[in-house]
Amino acid sequence: MNEKQLAGEKAASYVQDGMVVGLGTGSTVYWTILKIAEMVQNGLSITGVPTSKETEKLALEHGIPLIALEEVSSIDLTIDGADELNDELTLIKGGGGALLREKIIAYHSTHMIVVADSSKVVSDLGTFPLPVEVVPFGYQKTLDVLQDMGCEPSIRSKNDSLFITDNGNYIVDCAFRSIPYPSTLHERINQIPGVVDNGLFIGYAEKAIIGNGSTITFLEK
Numbered sequence: 594m595n596e597k598q599l600a601g602e603k604a605a606s607y608v609q610d611g612m613v614v615g616l617g618t619g620s621t622v623y624w625t626i627l628k629i630a631e632m633v634q635n636g637l638s639i640t641g642v643p644t645s646k647e648t649e650k651l652a653l654e655h656g657i658p659l660i661a662l663e664e665v666s667s668i669d670l671t672i673d674g675a676d677e678l679n680d681e682l683t684l685i686k687g688g689g690g691a692l693l694r695e696k697i698i699a700y701h702s703t704h705m706i707v708v709a710d711s712s713k714v715v716s717d718l719g720t721f722p723l724p725v726e727v728v729p730f731g732y733q734k735t736l737d738v739l740q741d742m743g744c745e746p747s748i749r750s751k752n753d754s755l756f757i758t759d760n761g762n763y764i765v766d767c768a769f770r771s772i773p774y775p776s777t778l779h780e781r782i783n784q785i786p787g788v789v790d791n792g793l794f795i796g797y798a799e800k801a802i803i804g805n806g807s808t809i810t811f812l813e814k
């Protein structure tokens with residue numbers, strides 16, 4: 594079993610009967626979703642709130658009942674992946690472009706668990722370019738301001754076209770190389786008109802389950 598599968602499947606053991614569960618996006622939480630689907634087939638009763646169209650499709654294909662965020666009072670537990678995380682459980686997310694819905698769902702969740710393989714754990718954030726979701730209008734200007742903040746920005750594309758998020762926006766990947774002050778950077782980026790949100794998740798996750806070789810390690814706050 595690889596590290597992603599180890600971590601992803603372990604996280605499913607935190608899901609309990611009757612919970613509303615935020616279902617993250619990506620290749621690690623994929624394994625959580627498949628495991629939850631198996632548990633549902635064996636009688637577990639949960640409702641999922643998907644963080645992306647991709648996850649919605651996966652969950653429905655595997656028989657997990659879903660509900661819209663608007664229809665729940667809160668989410669008991671969200672399980673999601675990360676592109677980078679440090680020992681304070683500050684995360685960089687958005688490698689798959691799902692950061693905005695992921696953050697909205699994390700915000701409305703009582704608990705959040707992160708699942709990742711060991712390559713995602715870093716002492717200094719920022720080697721992974723920070724994804725920033727921007728509205729299409731005037732995006733080149735928004736990109737220029739991001740560059741002035743000290744990064745090398747590049748507009749994300751897919752199959753020779755600009756990548757479009759589930760919310761109809763673009764993603765600018767900002768190579769900062771190092772992010773020593775995540776809170777300050779988070780605030781500064783989100784103040785730029787045209788920016789919808791960025792992939793720094795600060796203060797959301799309380800536990801990380803990391804696949805490490807053939808074992809699992811935990812990071813907790």
Ligand SMILES: O=C[C@H](O)[C@H](O)[C@H](O)COP(=O)(O)O
Pocket residue numbers: 617618619620621622673674675676685686687688689690691692695
């Ligand atoms: O937009 C995508 C998400 O933030 C993912 O959770 C993140 O990119 C990690 O994905 P993976 O588990 O595939 O590395």
